[in-house]
Amino acid sequence: MGRLLVRCCPLVWLTLMAFAEAQSLQLAGDRWPPYVDTTLPGDGLATAIVRSALSRAGYSTEFSQVPWARAVRGVAEGRYDVLVTVWYNEERNGFGQHSSGYLTNRILFWRKQGSAIEFNRDLSALKDYPIAVSRGYAYSPAFVSAKNLLKVPVRNFAMAAEMLVVGRVALALEDERVGRQVLSQSPRPMQDQVEPLDTPLAEPDLRILVSLKRPDHDAIIRGFDKAIASMRADGTLQALLGQRPARPAPAP
Incomplete structure (x- = not known):
């Protein structure tokens, strides 16, 4: 009986290890x-x-x-x-x-505070506005395939926010939580000058x-x-x- 337990122990141990893994x-x-x-x-x-x-x-x-x-x-x-x-x-x-x-994820357009630009799910209405988009970011299929939009590739939303403030772009795209996180770590003037639009591009x-x-x-x-x-x-x-x-x- 003792020998059987000794022989069984390694098998039990290996079984337990495999289960844990x-x-x-x-x-x-x-x-x-x-x-x-x-x-x-x-x-x-x-x-x-x-x-x-x-x-x-x-x-x-x-x-x-x-x-x-x-x-x-x-x-x-x-x-x-x-x-x-x-x-x-x-x-x-x-x-x-x-x-x-x-x-x-709520993917929103962001604009400079005071801008009159609105988004009502009609992408064609934005064709005259330069829009900052982060490189490699997967936005909605409709936005990606839209050929008549002025998409301006940027490194990230922090860069896009700076461009919004100085007027180099009219809009930027970013997830709501990500955008708020970036702005919370930005200088106060930028926090007060960039805002999201209410209607999401995609969710x-x-x-x-x-x-x-x-x-x-x-x-x-x-x-x-x-x-x-x-x-x-x-x-x-x-x-x-x-x-x-x-x-x-x-x-x-």
């Missing part, structure tokens, strides 16, 4: 404050939400902040299990599985992408989606967004 996920994302940023609490808003949901689903996580191209390639190759911030993209279905949306859902190299990718997605639904129901998601405190869990 299966329950651990390597997360990746590129710097995109306030959503992903290792200098912010929880490594950013999106990272904190994703970690919380995956923890609720029974997974431990480790996060790596890497450039976007490296993060995408790493998920495709299986070096990372989860990309924490993606919009739905059919091409990525070849190497990853998308979750349902866990957050909504894509933010999702995670799980590598198809994970044999349990479907289970991870199902667990994540279920956890996000429960976080919405009990107020945890709203609390992470700073909207209201979470309700205490009901007594067993």
Whole structure:
């Protein structure tokens, strides 16, 4: 009996180690404050939400902040299990599985304070206005395909805001939270001189992408989606967004 236990222990240990490894996920994302940023609490808003949901689903996580191209390639190759911030993209279905949306991005036009420019979902009405767009940013398909718009490529929204203030462009495009984050760290005059328009260009859902190299990718997605639904129901998601405190869990 003693010999049997000794022989069984290594097998049990290896089984437990394999299970622990299966329950651990390597997360990746590129710097995109306030959503992903290792200098912010929880490594950013999106990272904190994703970690919380995956923890609720029974997974431990480790996060790596890497450039976007490296993060995408790493998920495709299986070096990372989860990309924490993606919009739905059919091409990525070849190497990853998308979750349902866990957050909504409001992509807004921004203008100089006092400008009379408005946006009522008619892109053709903006054809005479130079619009600052960040290089490599995926805006709405309608905007990307519009050939009659004056799109001015810029490095980032901070640069776009400066150009708005001095009149080099009439509009800029940026996610609402990102724009407010950038302006909050800008000199006070700029904060007071740049404002968003009310009507969004687009409101894509933010999702995670799980590598198809994970044999349990479907289970991870199902667990994540279920956890996000429960976080919405009990107020945890709203609390992470700073909207209201979470309700205490009901007594067993």
